[in-house]
Amino acid sequence: MKKKKLVLIDGSAYIFRAYYALPPMQRKDGTPINALFGFTNMLVKLIEDYFEDKMLVVFDAARKNFRNDIYKQYKANRGETPEDLIPQFDLIKKCVDAFNLKQLEIDGYEADDIIASFSKIASSNNIKTLIVSSDKDLMQLVNENVTMLDPMKNKI
Numbered sequence: 001m002k003k004k005k006l007v008l009i010d011g012s013a014y015i016f017r018a019y020y021a022l023p024p025m026q027r028k029d030g031t032p033i034n035a036l037f038g039f040t041n042m043l044v045k046l047i048e049d050y051f052e053d054k055m056l057v058v059f060d061a062a063r064k065n066f067r068n069d070i071y072k073q074y075k076a077n078r079g080e081t082p083e084d085l086i087p088q089f090d091l092i093k094k095c096v097d098a099f100n101l102k103q104l105e106i107d108g109y110e111a112d113d114i115i116a117s118f119s120k121i122a123s124s125n126n127i128k129t130l131i132v133s134s135d136k137d138l139m140q141l142v143n144e145n146v147t148m149l150d151p152m153k154n155k156i
Contacts, residue, residue: 005052008120010133011103012060012111014039015092017134017152020087032084036091042151043099050130050149057096058114059105112138119146130156 018038025034047055060091096103106114112135122129131138131148142148149156 004127005054006127006129007050007052007055008115008118008129008131009043009046009055009057010111010115010131010135011039011057011096013135014042014151015016015059015085015089015134018042019082019088024084031087031091033088033091033133035085035088036095039092040095043095046132046151047099050132052130055101056118057101057103058111058118059093059103060110061105061107106112116141120121122146127146 015035018041019035022038023036024032025037026032043057093103104114112133115131115138117135118139119129119131123141123143126145129146131141131146132151133148134150134152139148147156
């Protein structure tokens with residue numbers, strides 16, 4: 001019997017990485033697409049290299065989350081989301097759908113919170129899990145059942 005495997009993808013980190021890595025690009029109608037283009041290319045490579053039946057792309061919910069209620073200055077130094085990135089969020093989610101991948105966004109939580117919860121549950125059920133993120137905070141989840149891939153360094 002094939003061992004169960006789960007791939008958890010930090011979609012929000014992918015979006016911002018793609019946005020800042022590429023110069024501005026737009027469709028003929030003026031819609032910006034540089035983040036969409038970069039995200040799609042990264043997702044294709046990930047699917048080619050690590051495809052599993054159970055892949056989940058996880059996104060941050062809106063800026064405010066439960067940590068803001070606890071500590072008002074949480075990420076207070078972060079700038080606003082760039083205007084030309086905002087219309088790309090929905091396009092990217094449609095892209096994930098087009099790849100027939102599951103996606104999840106939960107109000108009040110960041111992608112890393114959701115990834116941590118899923119990886120803990122999967123690990124306790126002896127399900128091998130690959131976390132795809134450059135977020136070093138997620139390294140604390142690594143154990144005999146959980147590995148982590150930094151997609152920018154292509155290093156597990």
